[in-house]
Amino acid sequence: MGYELLEILKNRRSIRKFKEEKVAKEVIEQVLKAGLLAPSSKNKKPVQFIVVEDKDTLLKLKECKSKGADAFNTAPCAIVVIADNQLSDVWIEDASIATILLQTAAENLGLGSVWIQMRNRQNNIGNSEDEVRKVLNIPENYGVLSIVAIGYKDEIKEPYNENSLDFSKIHYDKY
Numbered sequence: 001m002g003y004e005l006l007e008i009l010k011n012r013r014s015i016r017k018f019k020e021e022k023v024a025k026e027v028i029e030q031v032l033k034a035g036l037l038a039p040s041s042k043n044k045k046p047v048q049f050i051v052v053e054d055k056d057t058l059l060k061l062k063e064c065k066s067k068g069a070d071a072f073n074t075a076p077c078a079i080v081v082i083a084d085n086q087l088s089d090v091w092i093e094d095a096s097i098a099t100i101l102l103q104t105a106a107e108n109l110g111l112g113s114v115w116i117q118m119r120n121r122q123n124n125i126g127n128s129e130d131e132v133r134k135v136l137n138i139p140e141n142y143g144v145l146s147i148v149a150i151g152y153k154d155e156i157k158e159p160y161n162e163n164s165l166d167f168s169k170i171h172y173d174k175y
């Protein structure tokens with residue numbers, strides 16, 4: 001791995017507090033390109049993205065989950081990652097890869113982001129996927145994996161340090 005990508009990965013931390021400043025459309029498009037470049041099983045490309053910038057809608061998305069969605073209080077933008085679960089039996093993996101690529105691209109562009117999980121999560125009414133589908137008019141056959149909240153960072157988080165990486169988790173030849 002080249003030096004630069006490792007630096008981006010060390011710097012990427014979950015950011016849940018954002019400045020008010022909007023993110024320019026061109027910058028969001030750069031982030032989306034990374035999502036569209038994600039590999040997918042059998043190259044079926046089941047993943048789609050919904051960009052949300054409307055404040056009321058962002059707050060509605062927050063309500064789709066009973067906790068862990070405070071980032072929507074300040075995020076000026078969110079990218080909802082959905083995938084056609086009839087097109088691919090491994091849509092979760094495909095959507096996960098796209099999600100982390102969005103986050104990596106965001107970091108590379110000087111933006112902060114956080115992965116807000118929707119699949120397998122609930123609010124007090126029902127499951128978060130159904131709630132998001134209702135808010136955004138998403139067809140039933142699309143699974144809602146995650147929403148990436150994105151914006152300029154308004155909190156400082158220490159980058160990861162290579163010395164703290166746990167190499168005991170790596171096994172060679174046998175467990």
Ligand SMILES: Cc1cc2nc3c(=O)[nH]c(=O)nc-3n(C[C@H](O)[C@H](O)[C@H](O)COP(=O)(O)O)c2cc1C
Pocket residue numbers: 012013014015016067068069070071114115116117118
């Ligand atoms: C699959 C997955 C689901 C996550 N869900 C949420 C979430 O719903 N809300 C949230 O604030 N952070 C969420 N996160 C962010 C994690 O809490 C975070 O990545 C972890 O604590 C490590 O911190 P770091 O991202 O700063 O390295 C999620 C991360 C992953 C990979």
